[in-house]
Amino acid sequence: MRHFLILLSLLWLAACGRTPLQEQQAYVFGTRVEVLVVSNDPEQGRQAIAAVLREFDRLHRAYHAWQPSELTALNDAIAAGKPLAVTPELANFVSEAQQLSKQGDYLFDPAIGQLIKLWGFQADEFKAELPPEAAIKAWLAKKPSLADISIRDTTISSRNRHVALDFGGYLKGVALDRAAAILRSQGINNALINIGGNVMALGSKEGKKWRVGIQHPRQPGPLATIALEDGEAIGTSGDYQRFFEVDGKRYAHLLDPRTGYPVDHTQAVTVLIPAGPKAGTLSDAASKPIFVAGDERWREMANQMQIGMVLRVDRQERIFVSEALHKRLEFIGQPPAINVVP
Numbered sequence: 001m002r003h004f005l006i007l008l009s010l011l012w013l014a015a016c017g018r019t020p021l022q023e024q025q026a027y028v029f030g031t032r033v034e035v036l037v038v039s040n041d042p043e044q045g046r047q048a049i050a051a052v053l054r055e056f057d058r059l060h061r062a063y064h065a066w067q068p069s070e071l072t073a074l075n076d077a078i079a080a081g082k083p084l085a086v087t088p089e090l091a092n093f094v095s096e097a098q099q100l101s102k103q104g105d106y107l108f109d110p111a112i113g114q115l116i117k118l119w120g121f122q123a124d125e126f127k128a129e130l131p132p133e134a135a136i137k138a139w140l141a142k143k144p145s146l147a148d149i150s151i152r153d154t155t156i157s158s159r160n161r162h163v164a165l166d167f168g169g170y171l172k173g174v175a176l177d178r179a180a181a182i183l184r185s186q187g188i189n190n191a192l193i194n195i196g197g198n199v200m201a202l203g204s205k206e207g208k209k210w211r212v213g214i215q216h217p218r219q220p221g222p223l224a225t226i227a228l229e230d231g232e233a234i235g236t237s238g239d240y241q242r243f244f245e246v247d248g249k250r251y252a253h254l255l256d257p258r259t260g261y262p263v264d265h266t267q268a269v270t271v272l273i274p275a276g277p278k279a280g281t282l283s284d285a286a287s288k289p290i291f292v293a294g295d296e297r298w299r300e301m302a303n304q305m306q307i308g309m310v311l312r313v314d315r316q317e318r319i320f321v322s323e324a325l326h327k328r329l330e331f332i333g334q335p336p337a338i339n340v341v342p
Helices: 012-016 042-062 070-079 088-103 113-118 133-142 171-185 279-285 287-304
Strands: 021-028 031-038 149-152 155-158 191-195 198-202 210-215 222-228 233-238 243-246 249-252 266-273 309-314 319-322 338-341
Touching (some): 070 155, 088 149, 171 279, 198 222, 198 279, 287 319
Antiparallel strands (some): 021 031, 031 191, 198 233, 243 249
16 A cells, blocks of 8 residues: 655646646656656756656666665675675665664664565565564564674675665665756756655746645645755655554554564654755655654654754654744644644
């Protein structure tokens, strides 16, 4: 069952106006992606979109977590206790993911691929069944983490053979940054890129800011909308996109490495990242440790990750939002009770 974390609300207006807008959709990274560009030259727009989608497909194939790829080759080498010379790109990805994981106290840790597989989330369709408790305990005892990885030039090794990399919580953000760079290199300065709810805005549409919606985690349609500035990125981690239910309880793909079980105290976390060379990457990676941190530590974790604009919906559907983001949001319908935090 799939939902999209961020709705591209009001985009249908683009088709009704005079804006020379080209749009194309595809299915990559296990989700729907949309690329919209504004260009007076339709051929320029189509070529730019095609270049972006080719790069998305390349990233998807190269770093797939459970189909043969450069990433699975690295995981096989780690499991065998052998170092592996990888591409400079993959070495950079692992290094960057290490830095982000450390900053988030390893609550976001792409080294938990074995745990993700145990829960059945390394698949396009999920079975409604729980892994054996003994298997979870055995995984916890192995304590795999990106901290176990060593990188020398482009050779990667691990002191822990149970490390298995899965970039599912990182690669969509990387792809946003790649898309922005490709579009700008081809003369496209006004565009909107959506990768399953991670969204980046470039420029504007006819001088008006791109407006997107933040999906309500338990109701159809957006909870609120926000107008994005040039280069800003927004991303949501939610328990409503990839999950299954057993005996009426929801088990989502967002796992807590400390317990080995899916997080159940949070429904959604949205972060807004200012323009910058890694805005897309952060929109994907930064929401995860905030999501996992929970009631007591989510705000502390946001500060630790240097995320000033964040919205959190807990399991009681209470809404908490940082003061900086609250000033930017327009809530839909009857305004819910909002807990604004500094």
